[in-house]
Amino acid sequence: MSKYLHERRNSSIAVGSAGQVAVRDLVKRYADVVAVNGVSLDVRGGEFLALLGPSGSGKTTILMNIAGFDFPDSGRIEISGRDVTWMSPDKRDLGMVFQRYTLFPHMSVLDNIAFPLRMRKVGRAEREKRARAALQTVRLDGYGDRRPAQLSGGQQQRVALARAIVYNPQVLLMDEPLSALDKNLREEMQIEIKHLQRKLGVTVIFVTHDQTEALTMADRVAVLNLGALQQIGAPKDLYEAPATEFVAGFIGESNFWPGIATSDAAANEQLAVQLEGGEIAQACAATPLRKGTQVRLAVRPERVRLGPAAAGGVGGTVEEAIYAGSVTTLMLRTKGPILRARLSAGDETAEPRPGADLSLTWRPQDARAYPTS
Numbered sequence: 001m002s003k004y005l006h007e008r009r010n011s012s013i014a015v016g017s018a019g020q021v022a023v024r025d026l027v028k029r030y031a032d033v034v035a036v037n038g039v040s041l042d043v044r045g046g047e048f049l050a051l052l053g054p055s056g057s058g059k060t061t062i063l064m065n066i067a068g069f070d071f072p073d074s075g076r077i078e079i080s081g082r083d084v085t086w087m088s089p090d091k092r093d094l095g096m097v098f099q100r101y102t103l104f105p106h107m108s109v110l111d112n113i114a115f116p117l118r119m120r121k122v123g124r125a126e127r128e129k130r131a132r133a134a135l136q137t138v139r140l141d142g143y144g145d146r147r148p149a150q151l152s153g154g155q156q157q158r159v160a161l162a163r164a165i166v167y168n169p170q171v172l173l174m175d176e177p178l179s180a181l182d183k184n185l186r187e188e189m190q191i192e193i194k195h196l197q198r199k200l201g202v203t204v205i206f207v208t209h210d211q212t213e214a215l216t217m218a219d220r221v222a223v224l225n226l227g228a229l230q231q232i233g234a235p236k237d238l239y240e241a242p243a244t245e246f247v248a249g250f251i252g253e254s255n256f257w258p259g260i261a262t263s264d265a266a267a268n269e270q271l272a273v274q275l276e277g278g279e280i281a282q283a284c285a286a287t288p289l290r291k292g293t294q295v296r297l298a299v300r301p302e303r304v305r306l307g308p309a310a311a312g313g314v315g316g317t318v319e320e321a322i323y324a325g326s327v328t329t330l331m332l333r334t335k336g337p338i339l340r341a342r343l344s345a346g347d348e349t350a351e352p353r354p355g356a357d358l359s360l361t362w363r364p365q366d367a368r369a370y371p372t373s
């Protein structure tokens, strides 16, 4: 995203708290399941935040508590600086789009879009004018008289989007809105929603379990696991510096290699790790570590550098080379686990053949050490 947009956004935050969403120490249990376990989030006005996590990690529960369709056991929800924790959904100034299109099948597209305005007692002429404008915003002018069943999946989801923005809410909540669409349409809609969000300046909280979708669309991504917030940050920060072992494995791909810290290290400090199998490798502490702590190193396949055997680093033998067009993945036998390394097409180095002995190195910052206990 351009620097200009960032600045504009930041300056609008300074003026007021419009569109800010704060989740404070949210806890939600269902019988003996802790669906959300003390999550706090600060979403800036005009920001696009993705909630990303595996199935059952608490994404929908957080969204339902923000929307007011569900209420917390403890904690607070604030929207634009107001405590809305116990307020009904219609008083929260937000729009919602769900996975299923949830359009009224017996109403025309235009009436579907105008429905929230009718609920808000907006007059007929004004309703129609605003519904037509929303229809145009989602590029469906001319479709107003159809029934939802006469539209494609992508078009229906655009109608749901138009209905959510027709009363200009400051916050838009979306729960896997694209998951019913096929890949091409989904990618098209991702870009469309992103453009629309920038144009309207609306805050978006977007639930997905698709990491590519989250990284593509969001200004920041909040990663959840088992109802707990693992990390929140810009896509690049999550990829380059995962805060937890879970994030290292969930965002992108990582090799994991167990070992023991050979010295104390502060967070982000370099240290030597004695790897399972006996070799020593340089790494970077993800959190403060004590000498002797059991750790796991996470190294991304594309950050493993290959050199001639015995050129330093750890030893590896090519077991298999898997060609996939733009990249080739090497499976390397080591004294520890099997490591994956990735070569881009057009790499200068010739592709090693199965059986070749190599030395494997990485920059210390590309091997993050996480304590295992």
Ligand SMILES: Nc1ncnc2c1ncn2[C@@H]1O[C@H](COP(=O)(O)OP(=O)(O)OP(=O)(O)O)[C@@H](O)[C@H]1O
Pocket: 030, 031, 033, 034, 035, 053, 054, 055, 056, 057, 058, 059, 060, 061, 062, 209
């Ligand atoms: N109404 C409910 N009654 C009982 N348990 C529930 C209810 N809603 C959610 N849960 C449980 O709470 C946990 C979190 O569910 P939630 O729907 O928030 O997950 P999610 O991250 O949205 O998952 P998915 O990606 O599958 O949609 C799960 O273990 C789920 O089974």
Ligand SMILES: [Mg+2]
Pocket: 059, 060, 061
């Ligand atoms: Mg869900």
